[in-house]
Amino acid sequence: MGLGIGEAGSLIELLIPKHALNSHVKYKVNPIVTYLHTIENIREIYGTGSRPVIVHCNDLNDYLCKYDAPTNLLSEYLAAQFLGLWNLKFPECAFISIAKEHIGNLRLNPQLLDKVAFGTRFYDHADDVTGIFEMKSPSDISRIKQKEAFLKIGLFDLWLSNEDRCANNSNILLVPFEEGEFFVPIDHSAIFNTGAVYTHYTTHLERLTQEDSIICTHFTPLMFKHGKTLSETLEILESDFKYATKGCEVEVDQIFGNVPVDWDIDEHIKDKICSNIFNDNWKSETWQTFLQYLQLTLR
Secondary structure, eight states: OOOOOOOOOHHHHTTOOHHHHHTTOOOOOOOOOEEEEBOSOOOEEOSSTTOOEEEEBTTSOEEEEEOSOHHHHHHHHHHHHHHHHTTOOOOOEEEEEOOGGGOTTSOOOGGGGSSOEEEEEOOTTOEEHHHHHHHOOHHHHHTBSOTHHHHHHHHHHHHHTOOSOBTTBOOEEEEEETTEEEEEEOOOTTHHHHHGGGSSSOOSOOOOOGGGOGGGSTHHHHHOOSSHHHHHHHHHHHHHHHHHHHHHHHHHHHHHHTSOGGGOOOTTHHHHHHHHHTOHHHHHHHHHHHHHHHHHHHO
């Protein structure tokens, strides 16, 4: 089962680090997000804060759809696109029109469905990382492939100031594939300091505290120890970070160009976001903060 990551474009291929070429790792540009529509009544309202709904669409797949503030939807969409450019697995996503007649008997304001929703494939067979790691079983940990992706997700969160992935709310699924189980990060409406960058009162991102970082949790030492292997992993991750953020910068105009018109996103938001996340000082601070938090957690 794939997670819908598109093939790399030639421009991005120029940015691929040598270690990635040698190990056949591909840095991939997401395809334009598909537009879908519901074909039957909403199945249920999912029990999380934003009350997303599970719908069945015309591609015959189930999606978890969010339909709240357009800037929250933009955060979800941008994170999904950037995750692909970071070579991290993530659920297939789509822009979804939810027909009002498909509300059925659910208590849902029809006006909330006037705009296109943002949906991600719903995996009812996936496990939540928090539940797995609470067991602390070596056999549970050993079944996870690409454990280094956990560190990469933590670095991704620091880069985008995602305030909603921590010890009590991992927002990471373990999704089974033929070759094993992989980390799949979800739920990114709290990037950019929970959307503070969209307001007129905030000009710069604030770095995450230790309490807000998945790196500073008991999950990390379950998988990583000081030593040569970790040093080699960090060397590769630093290279990946430089090339992945550059890839995002190269593709950001196209990514914003595909934002649904009815989200009515202010044209200045792109410039404000880019001036923060692609700033060399911010990227350097992100990497140093990552190393600091990792050192504190593993000491």
